[in-house]
Amino acid sequence: MKKIYTLALATLMFCSYNASAQNKEQRLTPEVMAKLFPTPVVSPDYNKDGSVTFRYKSEVAKTVQLDCQMFSEKKDMVKDDKNVWSITVTPQVPDIYPYCFIVDGKQVADPANMFIFPNEGFKNSLCDVRGDAPTMQDLQNVPHGKVSYRYYNSTTYGFDRPMCVYTPAGYDPAGSETYPVLYLIHGMTDTYETWFKVGRMNNIMDNLIAQGLANKMIVVMPYANAVPEMQNRKIKGDFNVLGTDNFVKEIINDVIPFIEKNYKTKTDADNRAIAGFSLGGRQTLATGFGNPDVFHWVAAFAPAIFGGEWEKNFETGVYADVNVLKEKLKYMRLCCGTEDFLVESSRGLDKTLTEKGLKHVTYFPGGGHTWMNCRDYLELTVKDLFK
Amino acid sequence: MKKIYTLALATLMFCSYNASAQNKEQRLTPEVMAKLFPTPVVSPDYNKDGSVTFRYKSEVAKTVQLDCQMFSEKKDMVKDDKNVWSITVTPQVPDIYPYCFIVDGKQVADPANMFIFPNEGFKNSLCDVRGDAPTMQDLQNVPHGKVSYRYYNSTTYGFDRPMCVYTPAGYDPAGSETYPVLYLIHGMTDTYETWFKVGRMNNIMDNLIAQGLANKMIVVMPYANAVPEMQNRKIKGDFNVLGTDNFVKEIINDVIPFIEKNYKTKTDADNRAIAGFSLGGRQTLATGFGNPDVFHWVAAFAPAIFGGEWEKNFETGVYADVNVLKEKLKYMRLCCGTEDFLVESSRGLDKTLTEKGLKHVTYFPGGGHTWMNCRDYLELTVKDLFK
Numbered sequence: 001m002k003k004i005y006t007l008a009l010a011t012l013m014f015c016s017y018n019a020s021a022q023n024k025e026q027r028l029t030p031e032v033m034a035k036l037f038p039t040p041v042v043s044p045d046y047n048k049d050g051s052v053t054f055r056y057k058s059e060v061a062k063t064v065q066l067d068c069q070m071f072s073e074k075k076d077m078v079k080d081d082k083n084v085w086s087i088t089v090t091p092q093v094p095d096i097y098p099y100c101f102i103v104d105g106k107q108v109a110d111p112a113n114m115f116i117f118p119n120e121g122f123k124n125s126l127c128d129v130r131g132d133a134p135t136m137q138d139l140q141n142v143p144h145g146k147v148s149y150r151y152y153n154s155t156t157y158g159f160d161r162p163m164c165v166y167t168p169a170g171y172d173p174a175g176s177e178t179y180p181v182l183y184l185i186h187g188m189t190d191t192y193e194t195w196f197k198v199g200r201m202n203n204i205m206d207n208l209i210a211q212g213l214a215n216k217m218i219v220v221m222p223y224a225n226a227v228p229e230m231q232n233r234k235i236k237g238d239f240n241v242l243g244t245d246n247f248v249k250e251i252i253n254d255v256i257p258f259i260e261k262n263y264k265t266k267t268d269a270d271n272r273a274i275a276g277f278s279l280g281g282r283q284t285l286a287t288g289f290g291n292p293d294v295f296h297w298v299a300a301f302a303p304a305i306f307g308g309e310w311e312k313n314f315e316t317g318v319y320a321d322v323n324v325l326k327e328k329l330k331y332m333r334l335c336c337g338t339e340d341f342l343v344e345s346s347r348g349l350d351k352t353l354t355e356k357g358l359k360h361v362t363y364f365p366g367g368g369h370t371w372m373n374c375r376d377y378l379e380l381t382v383k384d385l386f387k
Numbered sequence: 388m389k390k391i392y393t394l395a396l397a398t399l400m401f402c403s404y405n406a407s408a409q410n411k412e413q414r415l416t417p418e419v420m421a422k423l424f425p426t427p428v429v430s431p432d433y434n435k436d437g438s439v440t441f442r443y444k445s446e447v448a449k450t451v452q453l454d455c456q457m458f459s460e461k462k463d464m465v466k467d468d469k470n471v472w473s474i475t476v477t478p479q480v481p482d483i484y485p486y487c488f489i490v491d492g493k494q495v496a497d498p499a500n501m502f503i504f505p506n507e508g509f510k511n512s513l514c515d516v517r518g519d520a521p522t523m524q525d526l527q528n529v530p531h532g533k534v535s536y537r538y539y540n541s542t543t544y545g546f547d548r549p550m551c552v553y554t555p556a557g558y559d560p561a562g563s564e565t566y567p568v569l570y571l572i573h574g575m576t577d578t579y580e581t582w583f584k585v586g587r588m589n590n591i592m593d594n595l596i597a598q599g600l601a602n603k604m605i606v607v608m609p610y611a612n613a614v615p616e617m618q619n620r621k622i623k624g625d626f627n628v629l630g631t632d633n634f635v636k637e638i639i640n641d642v643i644p645f646i647e648k649n650y651k652t653k654t655d656a657d658n659r660a661i662a663g664f665s666l667g668g669r670q671t672l673a674t675g676f677g678n679p680d681v682f683h684w685v686a687a688f689a690p691a692i693f694g695g696e697w698e699k700n701f702e703t704g705v706y707a708d709v710n711v712l713k714e715k716l717k718y719m720r721l722c723c724g725t726e727d728f729l730v731e732s733s734r735g736l737d738k739t740l741t742e743k744g745l746k747h748v749t750y751f752p753g754g755g756h757t758w759m760n761c762r763d764y765l766e767l768t769v770k771d772l773f774k
């Protein structure tokens with residue numbers, strides 16, 4: 001099968017873009033095509049025995065390694081006589097692993113893999129290892145919600161901005177049913193697409209809802225970082241990545257009003273949750289703990305808080321008075337991998353919340369600051385929400 | 388501004404993913420961060436004078452070039468004393484240009500640029516050069532439609548598949564208004580996302596509709612290539628990229644029924660259009676010319692037809708009898724750049740259609756087999772559709 005596909009592609013590989021293809025060749029003979037386009041490789045190639053083969057073709061590379069979150073170490077790849085570098089590995093756990101190739105010391109996303117990790121600072125590909133039984137993150141044959149790319153006018157920043165919005169299967173914009181809303185925030189250098197494309201939040205929601213394990217809800221994924229577009233528009237600003245004021249302002253003044261105007265939502269704090277990963281966890285805590293009249297459900301995944309902020313923020317007013325939170329919050333979840341470089345902060349926050357008597361649930365599994373962990377955090381959280 | 392941003396990022400650059408970051412450092416001092424994460428660069432950097440600076444940081448690269456569709460030649464980049472390679476260029480025409488870096492001979496997408504060209508066979512970044520006045524492809528402050536990622540069960544392939552669906556601003560799933568539908572097909576190695584992410588079809592539609600230049604319509608972008616997912620699922624199949632049978636079957640049996648069940652559509656051939664680029668143009672002709680009872684509007688952009696197929700397909704029954712098409716079709720558009728490697732095929736089709744007396748409009752501007760051209764083809768087409 002692989003052979004037929006490769007042959008067919010090699011025979012007629014005319015890309016939608018290839019600068020070198022802009023000549024007037026009409027007859028695409030195999031010779032012409034071989035000259036115009038390199039022979040494609042299949043990568044990752046998911047083998048029947050459960051192993052995965054990664055391939056990278058280059059005439060000029062001197063060393064190629066696989067850098068995959070499946071492993072803690074980079075793995076050397078080996079070149080065959082057709083200049084295809086490859087390695088076959090057997091994953092221990094079916095999951096979706098970010099990876100790239102290290103080609104002569106430089107990170108390169110897998111050219112043959114369409115699945116890319118949306119990010120501002122690096123380009124990784126995604127290796128989607130499936131097990132014999134489908135998992136929550138897999139696209140299963142169940143009723144599907146949809147993820148919509150929406151554009152709203154941001155009064156905070158003065159230009160139109162994007163967000164992703166998940167609505168569950170059966171969501172009826174004309175019906176009488178209204179839905180609770182989870183605001184779900186990405187990590188630093190991630191984008192509003194990362195929870196969708198890497199977190200596979202739509203599959204997790206579809207599968208949990210189909211199995212009766214989660215309530216139907218709308219999930220809103222805003223873009224926390226306005227800086228790239230401000231730079232493009234040559235707008236001056238104070239770009240303090242740790243500052244949460246503008247983030248909170250935009251959620252309250254722009255994002256929530258847009259959602260509640262355009263979707264069938266329940267509009268009280270009992271039906272609003274906020275959750276976020278890493279820098280998004282920091283923003284989640286500032287927004288959720290800072291606005292107990294807006295959000296009654298808060299979940300922080302490996303939140304990026306530092307140097308005792310878990311205590312100080314209660315004193316400086318970033319978070320509301322703990323007695324107010326104790327009275328109003330319905331739910332607080334804290335998750336962090338024990339190998340996460342931010343775990344000590346999460347332990348600090350856990351301790352502070354316990355000392356202050358703020359009820360919360362924690363999850364400190366193995367694993368690091370990864371999206372493999374993140375998907376588990378989301379699954380655990382949405383099983384609890386609005387119940 | 389740039390300096391503040393760069394400093395702030397350098398001070399606290401904790402990515403959502405970085406394998407090397409998985410240690411237990413709690414205090415992220417500048418020294419720790421500098422070790423954990425490379426200093427980020429801004430790229431592309433859109434300067435006030437209209438020029439654009441591309442940057443790529445590497446301690447180990449020996450040569451770095453810019454390969455951008457703005458130019459027909461690669462351009463050498465120069466390294467500074469901080470190991471940042473850069474080049475500043477001045478685009479002649481505001482447009483969205485695919486590009487990559489050639490690092491020691493290997494294509495590398497710009498790590499600092501979140502805008503990626505969705506494709507199965509290469510990884511390019513997108514340079515979005517804006518002019519003083521916004522163009523059709525820019526996100527302007529007008530009412531916005533949305534693009535939704537939908538998942539449907541494909542009876543053709545036996546598994547659930549994705550597509551993108553654009554609905555215009557004001558689309559009301561509960562209202563009495565119904566809409567015509569354009570089925571819009573990507574090129575070879577592109578995906579169902581390419582018309583959205585590279586073609587910016589949502590901005591083009593939003594802006595044309597806001598200016599009264601296009602009718603409101605739904606635009607459906609299916610994924611023509613099922614092979615990658617068949618490979619992932621270890622499903623055997625005949626993967627002839629030039630065969631259009633499965634494509635046509637899936638459009639007729641799966642895609643149209645899904646759309647007409649889930650959206651407020653007009654369901655007659657007078658209100659169905661199909662358009663496609665490159666291999667998608669081939670598929671468009673097979674589907675549209677092959678099913679004149681289903682589609683009355685057909686537009687082919689640099690269609691991938693070869694060796695006289697523009698005549699033969701009328702004889703072999705791939706296309707319907709020309710007299711039937713003459714009677715039924717309301718519209719046929721053919722576009723191709725004069726530097727496109729497929730232009731002779733389009734000239735052949737143009738000639739054949741003229742000889743056979745099938746009314747059609749053509750557009751043969753300069754330019755090659757590019758998405759810069761493609762966006763123009765789409766704009767011209769949707770201005771005409773359903774009028």
